[in-house]
Amino acid sequence: MLRVLRKSGPLSRKDIAARIGLTPAAVTILTAKMLDAGLLVERGEEVENRAGRRKILVDLDYSRSFVGAASIETEGLTTALCRLDGVPLASSRLPPLDGETPEQILARVATSLLQLAASHNLAVAQLVGVGVVVVGSVDRQTGRTLHDYGLWDQPVPVVALLEAALGVPVCLENNVRALALAEMDFGGNPGDGRQLFLKYGPGIGSALILEHRIDTGSHDRSGEIGHTLVPGNKLVCRCGRTGCLETLASPAALVAATGLASPALILQALADGDARVKELVQTTLGHLALAIDHAIQLLDPYWVVLYGSFLNHPLVLGLLVDQLVELTANPQAAAVIRHSALDEAAPYLGGAAIAVRAFFLDLPADQPGNSRLDEIPTLAPRLAGIES
């Protein structure tokens, strides 16, 4: 029911019943409990010029609770508090400190979140969860980071440490994967829950979303478009293979190829009509387009979402889309690809997305099993004081 409301906005009890396969009577009972628990709100009536009683719209109460979010990178920490619909309420950026241990970093995260709440008059009791995103891969079972491409050199039990410090549920995810979820949940673009997300810069990060959920594959390695091979490419990748797309078509590779100092300067050169740079960019985007076409053929996504200011530049996006249309021999393919609507200055949005999902029982799943309200960890405390 929460899942349906999340996806399809305010709905009447009758419509909810139809969608989740229960009777209106059952939904009346369920909504009553959840309204009491503060999970839902009634949002007035839907006016239709038609006989009969009007629908009373029910929706998730996005404003009553909030989540914490943190992004831990080598360049520093970003923490934030967000509403359950992803709207940021407060955020802060903290620089990295020399020689700081993981434990100290997480302690700073906890302190920062509490300070943010205090300074924005948000009651900590309404903090329903925290999502942390990191650069490397994570073990979702144990809530630990695995190898982290330079930040931490050993597994860190992030979830356990932060839950001890804050006393609310904490979840952990890779930053790109979490961002892809944020795009799904907060991005405002409807779809069928199948999306390839491509974070362009400084490397080529990607995440695959199937059935509204992060797809991990059989060995936690699916969706790695940056590590598909480009024939003829002899560059050795950090992943150990030779010829990965990332070594040839990442912003870093483009910077190296053009000899310019930054992606911003490349954009400048493009705008100035620099033919040499345009050709280099075109070649690079050609590799990218080919890889994206491969992915489209194999995954048939509803969206291919690009994330990163360089690709978001109209000139670049145009070149990429042109190449893709040419490859697919189908102008409609362009409709599949678009740039993310997320604020690129908010790296914590992924954290907010996973925290919200955790609060709403990881909504998109059709997990068999628990449907008893009082056995749900995040709900139990809220339902404890209720009579019925």
Next chain:
Amino acid sequence: MLRVLRKSGPLSRKDIAARIGLTPAAVTILTAKMLDAGLLVERGEEVENRAGRRKILVDLDYSRSFVGAASIETEGLTTALCRLDGVPLASSRLPPLDGETPEQILARVATSLLQLAASHNLAVAQLVGVGVVVVGSVDRQTGRTLHDYGLWDQPVPVVALLEAALGVPVCLENNVRALALAEMDFGGNPGDGRQLFLKYGPGIGSALILEHRIDTGSHDRSGEIGHTLVPGNKLVCRCGRTGCLETLASPAALVAATGLASPALILQALADGDARVKELVQTTLGHLALAIDHAIQLLDPYWVVLYGSFLNHPLVLGLLVDQLVELTANPQAAAVIRHSALDEAAPYLGGAAIAVRAFFLDLPADQPGNSRLDEIPTLAPRLAGIES
């Protein structure tokens, strides 16, 4: 419960309970109903040298019912009857007739299935469903074929026509996709339900299985590895694009490249040590290996299953695996790729697989909703006469 039994063979009531999240008491009740209904059988006790009562093993009754299967191709019809575990009981091949309408073909399918049952002393009352596979794409909602690459030039309501003729549930699927399911369900290789299936010959057909189910993608086009692009390839594909893998690396393309008359002759030349042919084959398999590597990076499958006698030849399979291992820089890749264990002379196995799945409620799904035995179409008639 049926799903768990299907996947994990005979189990005790207690173990079933643990897996489906119910109590042994509930499982006792459920198994009793299903034993009465003839869906399950008790398979003796498991002997463990341990104190306590022995487990009474319960399993699906694969022998009590059977399914019909049909494969409709331009070269003719194949019909068969199979046990619920995929073991063929009877089969027949029928040549195509000139000028035969789709309706006449389906009438022949129905007649053939009834004849097979009659001649093998199988009671039609125990025929619990029929699965039909065709070469082109199908509309699973309406049970119609769509365009069919030459066989039929307009949609044919296969399901409606055959259900009218036979009076049992009929389901329809593309042949490659159904074959991939047969591989999962009858192939005897455990896995986690994620598999890329590749039918090599005469074209390059493929199907993607995720979470134990056929993945269709957002537009019914996922898993099309044969239509990924090979850079530099200028051949126009039947799909309308230029440069598809299939135009360059299918058996048909290989036959054309070698100038030999058939894949069998190519195998012969390879065995004879023909260097020119070996190089051509190697180039072709290189394209295939690259595409497979792409798919592995994007999908992270548990298995890549090859189907087709040409690829099954030790020399060819060896060459392909070598190329793949070289590309991935990881000897483990060899463990992922394997040839199908299915009988290649039985094109109807896919039909049997989808019929069995339909009978067992499309087992692998975690579909929300109906768990009431008496509302299940395939079970209702069997439960009708039962007391409790």
Next chain:
DNA sequence: TTATTTGATTAAATGATTTAATCAAATACC
């Protein structure tokens, strides 16, 4: 022989959901 262990079964209790009736609140019709 008895105690213990493990699995299966049973009966009463529970509780979510449905059924069927009713209430609520609008438009449509005469």
Next chain:
DNA sequence: GGTATTTGATTAAATCATTTAATCAAATAA
């Protein structure tokens, strides 16, 4: 303008799957 009709929400009794707790069954261990 009053009444009928329609549509959605609610309620109470009934239902039915499931759990709980006790018991039975059948083995090994002491």
